[in-house]
Amino acid sequence: MSAQVIAIDAMGGDFGPRSIVQASIACLSATPSLHLTLVGQPSLLEELLSGQPAVDRSRLTITPASEVVTMDEKPSQALRGKPDSSMRVALELLREEKVQACVSAGNTGALMALSRYVLKTLPGIDRPAMVAAIPTQRGYCQLLDLGANVDCSAEHLLQFAIMGSVAAQTLGIARPRVALLNIGTEDIKGNQQVKLAASLLQQARGLNYIGFVEGDGLYRGEADVVVCDGFVGNILLKSSEGLATMISSRIEALFRRSLLSRAVGALALPLMRRLQADLAPARHNGASFLGLQGIVVKSHGSAGVQGFQSAIQRALIEIQEDLPRRLHGRLEDLLL
Amino acid sequence: MSAQVIAIDAMGGDFGPRSIVQASIACLSATPSLHLTLVGQPSLLEELLSGQPAVDRSRLTITPASEVVTMDEKPSQALRGKPDSSMRVALELLREEKVQACVSAGNTGALMALSRYVLKTLPGIDRPAMVAAIPTQRGYCQLLDLGANVDCSAEHLLQFAIMGSVAAQTLGIARPRVALLNIGTEDIKGNQQVKLAASLLQQARGLNYIGFVEGDGLYRGEADVVVCDGFVGNILLKSSEGLATMISSRIEALFRRSLLSRAVGALALPLMRRLQADLAPARHNGASFLGLQGIVVKSHGSAGVQGFQSAIQRALIEIQEDLPRRLHGRLEDLLL
Numbered sequence: 001m002s003a004q005v006i007a008i009d010a011m012g013g014d015f016g017p018r019s020i021v022q023a024s025i026a027c028l029s030a031t032p033s034l035h036l037t038l039v040g041q042p043s044l045l046e047e048l049l050s051g052q053p054a055v056d057r058s059r060l061t062i063t064p065a066s067e068v069v070t071m072d073e074k075p076s077q078a079l080r081g082k083p084d085s086s087m088r089v090a091l092e093l094l095r096e097e098k099v100q101a102c103v104s105a106g107n108t109g110a111l112m113a114l115s116r117y118v119l120k121t122l123p124g125i126d127r128p129a130m131v132a133a134i135p136t137q138r139g140y141c142q143l144l145d146l147g148a149n150v151d152c153s154a155e156h157l158l159q160f161a162i163m164g165s166v167a168a169q170t171l172g173i174a175r176p177r178v179a180l181l182n183i184g185t186e187d188i189k190g191n192q193q194v195k196l197a198a199s200l201l202q203q204a205r206g207l208n209y210i211g212f213v214e215g216d217g218l219y220r221g222e223a224d225v226v227v228c229d230g231f232v233g234n235i236l237l238k239s240s241e242g243l244a245t246m247i248s249s250r251i252e253a254l255f256r257r258s259l260l261s262r263a264v265g266a267l268a269l270p271l272m273r274r275l276q277a278d279l280a281p282a283r284h285n286g287a288s289f290l291g292l293q294g295i296v297v298k299s300h301g302s303a304g305v306q307g308f309q310s311a312i313q314r315a316l317i318e319i320q321e322d323l324p325r326r327l328h329g330r331l332e333d334l335l336l
Numbered sequence: 337m338s339a340q341v342i343a344i345d346a347m348g349g350d351f352g353p354r355s356i357v358q359a360s361i362a363c364l365s366a367t368p369s370l371h372l373t374l375v376g377q378p379s380l381l382e383e384l385l386s387g388q389p390a391v392d393r394s395r396l397t398i399t400p401a402s403e404v405v406t407m408d409e410k411p412s413q414a415l416r417g418k419p420d421s422s423m424r425v426a427l428e429l430l431r432e433e434k435v436q437a438c439v440s441a442g443n444t445g446a447l448m449a450l451s452r453y454v455l456k457t458l459p460g461i462d463r464p465a466m467v468a469a470i471p472t473q474r475g476y477c478q479l480l481d482l483g484a485n486v487d488c489s490a491e492h493l494l495q496f497a498i499m500g501s502v503a504a505q506t507l508g509i510a511r512p513r514v515a516l517l518n519i520g521t522e523d524i525k526g527n528q529q530v531k532l533a534a535s536l537l538q539q540a541r542g543l544n545y546i547g548f549v550e551g552d553g554l555y556r557g558e559a560d561v562v563v564c565d566g567f568v569g570n571i572l573l574k575s576s577e578g579l580a581t582m583i584s585s586r587i588e589a590l591f592r593r594s595l596l597s598r599a600v601g602a603l604a605l606p607l608m609r610r611l612q613a614d615l616a617p618a619r620h621n622g623a624s625f626l627g628l629q630g631i632v633v634k635s636h637g638s639a640g641v642q643g644f645q646s647a648i649q650r651a652l653i654e655i656q657e658d659l660p661r662r663l664h665g666r667l668e669d670l671l672l
Contacts, residue, residue, distance in 0.1 A: 074524070137582050147519050150527045183483050183570040188410070191486040191567050215575030219582045231527050232571055234519040235564075239551030239572050240579050246473050246555045247583055 003033050004319045006312060007090040007099040010040035011068040012106020013308075014301045020105065021048045023308035028059055031316065037061045037099060039090040040068075065089040069110045071301060078110035079117060087111060091118040094294045101295035101315040103286075105308060108298060112148050115289055115296050122324065124331040125291035127152075129160045130230070130298065131167055132237070132287040138221030142168050142176075145227075146287055147234030154196035157227050159331075161201055161209070163290040164225035166330050170321035179213035179223035181232060186212075193229070201227075204334060286311030288318065295323060339369050340655045342648060343435040346376035347404040347422040348442020349644075350637045356441065357384045359644035364395055367652065373397045373435060375426040376404075401425040405446045407637060414446035415453060423447060427454040430630045437631035437651040439622075441644060444634060448484050451625055451632050458660065460667040461627035463488075465496045466566070466634065467503055468573070468623040474557030478504045478512075481563075482623055483570030490532035493563050495667075497537055497545070499626040500561035502666050506657035515549035515559035517568060522548075529565070537563075540670060622647030624654065631659060 010020050017040060024036050038045050042064045049055055049062075065086040069078040078085060087106050093099045095118050104111050112128065121128055131144035142164045149156060161178050168176035180197055182190040187198070189212065201209040213223050215236065228236070256262060286307065289296040295318045299311035318324075344360055346353050353376060360372050374381050378400045385391060385398075401422040405414040414421060423442050429435045431454050440447050448464065457464055467480035478500045485492060497514050504512035516533055518526040523534070525548065537545040549559050551572065564572070592598060622643070625632040631654045635647035654660075 135582075137585065150519065181571060183486065183567055183574075186408075215571045215573070216578030216581070218575060219578030228571075231519055232568055235517060235551045235568055235572055236575050237551070238519075239554060240575060242552030242555030243576050243579055244583070245552070246471075247580070249473065 003035055004031075004101075004316055005035040005037070005099045006101045006103060006315055006319075007063070007093045008036055008038050008312075009087045009090045009102065009104035009106055010038040010045055011065070011086040012071075012104045012111075012301075013299065013303075014071060015105070015304050017044060018048055019305045020308055021045065021052070023305045023312065024060065025052055025055055026305070026309055027312045027316075028056060029054075034316065035059045035061075036312075037063045037093065039063045039065050039093070040086040041066065063089060063093060069107050069114075071107050073107055073110055075107075075109040075113035078107065079113050085114075088114050088118065091115060091294075091296070094296075095119055100319045101297065103297045103299060103308070103311050103315050105299040105301055105303065105311070108147070108301075111296070111298055112289065115292050115294075119292045119294040119296070121291050122293055122328050122331060124334075125159055125163070127156060127159075128289050128291035129163060130233075130287045131164055131290055133171070133285050134218070134226075134237075134240075136219050136221035140171075141218060141221065141223055142171075142225045143218070143228075143233055143237065144225075144290065145230040145233050146237050147230045148289070149230040151231075152193065152229035154193055154200050157193070157197035157229070158200040158204060159291070161197075161207060161225065161227045162204065162330060162334055163327060164227060165207055166327050167288065167290060167323065168224045170318065170323050170326065173224050175208050176224035177208055177210045177222075178225040178227065179210050179217075181218065181226050181228035181236075182212035182214065184212065185214060185217075197227075206330075206334065286314045288314060288323075290323075290327065293324060295319060339371055340367075340437075340652055341371040341373070341435045342437045342439060342651055342655075343399070343426040343429045344372055344374050344648075345423045345426045345438065345440035345442055346374040346381055347401070348407075348440045348447075348637075349635065349639075350407060351441070351640050353380060354384055355641045356644055357381065357388070359641045359648065360396070361388055361391055362641070363645055363648045364392060365390075370652065371395045371397075372648075373399045373429065375399045375401050375429070376422040377402065399425060399429060405443050405450075407443050409443055409446060411443075411445040411449035414443065415449050421450075424450050424454065427451060427630075427632070430632075431455055436655045437633065439633045439635060439644070439647050439651050441635040441637055441639060441647070444483070444637075447632070447634055448625065451628050451630075455628045455630040455632070457627050458629055458664050458667060460670075461495055461499070463492060463495075464625050464627035465499060466569075466623045467500055467626055469507070469621050470554070470562075470573075470576075472555050472557035476507075477554060477557065477559055478507075478561045479554070479564075479569055479573065480561075480626065481566040481569050482573050483566045484625070485566040487567075488529065488565035490529055490536055493529070493533035493565070494536040494540060495627070497533075497543060497561065497563045498540065498666060498670055499663060500563060501543060502663050503624065503626060503659065504560045506654065506659050506662065509560050511544050512560035513544055513546045513558075514561040514563065515546050515553075517554065517562050517564035517572075518548035518550065520548065521550060521553075533563075542666075542670065622650045624650060624659075626659075626663065629660060631655060
C-alpha cells in the first residue's frame with residue numbers, strides 16, 4: 001500500500017491543539033502508511049510534540065501558519081482577512097497536491113467557504129454538500145446536506161443524491177438505496193422542491209432511488225443515503241444530538257432516584273455509556289465535504305481526541321477509495 | 337364547574353374503536369363533569385359498550401355516522417366523497433355547538449381538511465397549525481407547525497408564533513419564551529423565510545420573542561414555544577420518535593447480551609419503560625389544531641388507549657381555558 005499524506009488544521013476547534021496533536025499521534029501509531037503535517041503555529045506545536053517522546057517524526061511534519069480562524073468568525077472575514085490561517089494553508093497544501101486530504105475541527109462555515117475558494121467544485125457540482133454517517137436500526141445511513149446549503153433547488157438535491165450514493169459505495173455498500181427525506185411516503189406528499197427532486201431522481205440512470213423516507217424511517221434504516229436540503233438536515237442532526245443528550249441525562253437521573261435504582265444504575269451505566277458514543281453521530285464520525293476537487297473532512301468542534309481520530313480515519317478511507325475521482329467519473333456519466 | 341361535552345370520532349385510527357371506547361369510559365370515570373358522544377356505527381359501538389357494565393350512560397351517548405375515513409384516503413376524497421363519515425359528523429356537532437371539542441385518531445390530512453371546511457379559521461388566520469408538547473431538559477416546549485402546512489410564508493410563521501404563545505399560556509406558562517427554529521443563533525443564519533419571520537416577530541407587540549433556537553437548544557429547553565414550517569416540524573417530530581425508538585431497542589438489546597447484563601436489565605428495564613412514554617411526545621400527548629373556530633385534538637394514529645385518553649385530557653384543558661376565544665382576542669389585538 002502506498003503512503004497517505006494528510007494535512008491537519010491543528011489550530012481549529014473548541015477543544016484546542018493539544019487534543020488534535022494527541023489524535024494525530026494515535027492515528028500515526030495505528031496506520032504505518034500514514035503521514036501527517038500539522039498546520040499551525042510552529043513553536044506551540046513543537047512544544048506539544050516535545051511532551052510525546054514516541055513520535056515518529058519522519059512521518060509527522062509541521063507546516064507553519066501564523067493566523068487562526070476563530071469559531072465565531074464570519075466566513076467572509078476568514079476568506080478575505082486571514083490569508084495565512086492554519087485552515088487556509090492546509091487547504092492550499094491540498095490544492096498543490098502536497099497532501100491528499102485535509103482534516104479540520106474549525107469553524108464549519110469558514111471551512112466550507114475556504115474549501116470552495118481554494119479547491120473549487122467538481123465539474124457538474126454547483127455546491128459542495130456535507131455528509132455524515134447516522135446510526136440506524138440496521139447500520140448507518142449517509143445523510144446530506146447537513147447545513148452547507150440552506151436554500152436548495154431540485155437540481156441541487158439530485159447532485160447530493162449522486163454524491164451520497166458514491167460516498168456510500170466507498171464505504172462498502174454495493175448498491176446504496178437512495179431516498180429523499182419527506183413528510184410522507186405517498187407521491188402527493190411534500191413541498192414543491194421535494195416533488196420536483198423526486199421526478200429528477202426517478203430519471204437518473206444508475207441511481208438506486210427508492211422514493212421518499214420519513215424521519216422515523218431514516219432511523220429504522222430504510223435507506224442507505226437520505227437526501228434533504230441543508231436547513232432540514234442540520235435541524236434533524238442537531239435535534240437528534242439534543243434528544244440523545246436529553247435521554248442520556250434522564251437515564252442517569254432515573255438511576256440516581258432511589259437506593260435500589262442507584263444500585264441498578266451502578267451496574268447499568270457502563271452499558272449505557274457504550275451506547276452514548278453511537279448516538280451523537282456527527283460528533284463522533286466526522287462529516288465529509290463532497291463535491292470538491294479534494295478530500296476535506298470536518299471533525300465536530302467539540303469532538304475531542306476520539307472524534308478527531310474518527311475524522312482522520314474517514315479521510316484515510318476516502319483517499320484509499322479515491323473518492324473525488326470516483327465522484328468525478330460518476331458525475332460525468334450522469335450529469336454532463 | 338359546568339359540564340364539558342366532547343365528540344369522539346370513534347372509528348378513526350390504526351388501533352380501532354375498541355381502544356377508543358375504552359379510553360372514553362376511563363375519562364368519564366376520571367372526570368365527573370365530562371360528557372361524551374361517540375360518533376360512528378351504532379350497532380358496533382353498542383356492542384363494544386355492552387361489554388362494559390359500569391358505564392354511566394347518562395354521560396355517554398352515540399351519534400350515528402355510516403361512513404369511515406380510512407387512514408390512507410386522500411383529504412379531497414374524504415371531503416367530497418364521504419358526507420356521513422364519523423370524522424365529519426363529529427366536526428359538525430362542534431360547528432352546531434352541540435359539543436365543545438372534537439377528538440379523533442383518524443387520518444391527519446383528512447381531519448385538517450374537514451376541520452377547515454366545516455369549522456373555518458379564526459379571523460386573521462390563513463392556515464390552522466398543529467402543535468404538540470415536546471419534552472425537554474427543563475419541561476415541555478410547544479412545537480408548531482407539525483405538518484399541516486408544508487410551504488409557509490414569514491406571515492404564517494408569525495401567526496403560528498402568536499397561536500403557540502397563547503396555547504402555552506393556557507398550559508400555565510405566564511410569559512412564554514417564543515423562538516424560531518434555525519440552523520444557527522446569529523442574525524445572518526438561516527433561509528430567507530426564517531430571516532423575514534424574525535423581523536416580523538421582533539415587531540409583534542406583547543410577544544416574548546427570544547430569537548433563534550437550534551435543534552439541540554430545543555431539547556435543552558431554551559424556549560417554551562418553537563416555531564417552524566410544517567415540513568421541518570414534521571421531520572423533527574418523526575425523526576425524534578424514530579431515534580427514541582431506536583435508543584429504546586438498543587438499550588433492550590444491550591441488556592440481553594450477557595448473563596450479567598441480563599440480570600442488570602431485569603432490574604433496569606422497568607425504569608427505562610417509564611422513560612419511553614415521555615420520549616414519543618405526539619404519540620402520547622396528542623396534537624392540537626390551532627386557529628380554527630373550535631377545539632380539535634388529534635390523537636396519534638397508533639397511540640392506543642393511554643394516548644387517546646391524553647388527547648381527551650388536552651381537549652378538556654382547552655375547553656376549560658376557552659382557547660379559541662382567547663386566541664381570537666389575542667389575534668384581534670395583534671393582527672387586525
